[in-house]
Amino acid sequence: MNIKVDFTHKMAAHCETGTLTGLLNNAGMEITEPMVFGIGQGMFFGYFESKNFPFPTFIVRSKPGEVREKVAKALSIKLNKFTFKDRNEGMKKLDELLAANKAVGTQVDFFYMDYLPDWMRVHINVHFINVIGKNENKYVISDSYFPKVADLDEQLLIKGRWAGGHMAPEGFIYYPELLKSTVDFKKPIIEGIKKSCRNMLSYPIPFIGVKGIYKFAQKIK
Numbered sequence: 001m002n003i004k005v006d007f008t009h010k011m012a013a014h015c016e017t018g019t020l021t022g023l024l025n026n027a028g029m030e031i032t033e034p035m036v037f038g039i040g041q042g043m044f045f046g047y048f049e050s051k052n053f054p055f056p057t058f059i060v061r062s063k064p065g066e067v068r069e070k071v072a073k074a075l076s077i078k079l080n081k082f083t084f085k086d087r088n089e090g091m092k093k094l095d096e097l098l099a100a101n102k103a104v105g106t107q108v109d110f111f112y113m114d115y116l117p118d119w120m121r122v123h124i125n126v127h128f129i130n131v132i133g134k135n136e137n138k139y140v141i142s143d144s145y146f147p148k149v150a151d152l153d154e155q156l157l158i159k160g161r162w163a164g165g166h167m168a169p170e171g172f173i174y175y176p177e178l179l180k181s182t183v184d185f186k187k188p189i190i191e192g193i194k195k196s197c198r199n200m201l202s203y204p205i206p207f208i209g210v211k212g213i214y215k216f217a218q219k220i221k
Contacts (some may be wrong), residue, residue: 018144160213
C-alpha cells in the first residue's frame with residue numbers, strides 16, 4: 001500500500017489542538033490553532049504539592065481530549081471516533097481510511113515516535129498525531145512537534161497506539177466529516193472566553209486557576 005493524503009503540515013503549540021486544527025483545515029474549515037484552543041476552553045492551570053512526590057506537579061491546560069470534544073460540540077462538528085482491542089482490526093481500519101483519502105487523528109505513546117530527538121521521547125500516552133499516508137511498512141506522520149512530515153515504522157505505530165498504562169490509547173483514531181468552509185464563530189468564541197475565565201477565576205480552591213498561579217509565584221520569589 002502506497003498512498004499519501006493531500007495534507008498541509010504545520011507545527012503547533014500543542015499536539016491535541018495542532019492535530020485537530022490540521023484535520024479541520026484538511027476537511028475544509030478555515031480555523032487556526034489559537035481559535036481551537038480558545039473555543040475548546042483549553043486554558044487551565046493547577047499547582048500541586050504532595051508528600052508522595054519530591055517535586056511539585058503542574059497542570060497547564062485542560063484534560064487531554066476535552067478540547068476536541070468541546071470544539072466539536074460548539075461548532076456542531078461530527079467526529080467519527082474508534083477504539084480497538086484487536087490490533088489487526090485497528091490497523092486495518094486505519095489503512096481503509098487512508099485508502100479513502102482521509103487524514104486520521106491518532107492517540108499514541110510519545111516514546112515510540114522515533115523521528116523525534118531522544119531527549120524529547122518519554123512515555124506519555126496522550127500524544128496526538130495525524131497519520132496521512134503509508135509507504136510499504138512505514139506510515140507517513142504529521143506531528144505538530146516536528147518541523148516536517150515524518151516516516152514511522154508500522155511496528156512502532158502499533159506499539160504507540162496500544163501502549164498500556166494510565167490513559168492508554170486503546171488504538172484510538174478519529175476524523176471529522178466533510179465540513180463547510182465558512183462557520184459563524186462569534187457565539188462559540190464568546191462562550192469559550194466566558195467559560196475559560198470561569199475556569200481560571202471561579203474555583204474556590206487555592207491551587208487552581210489564577211489562584212494556583214499566585215501560589216506558584218510565591219514559591220519562586
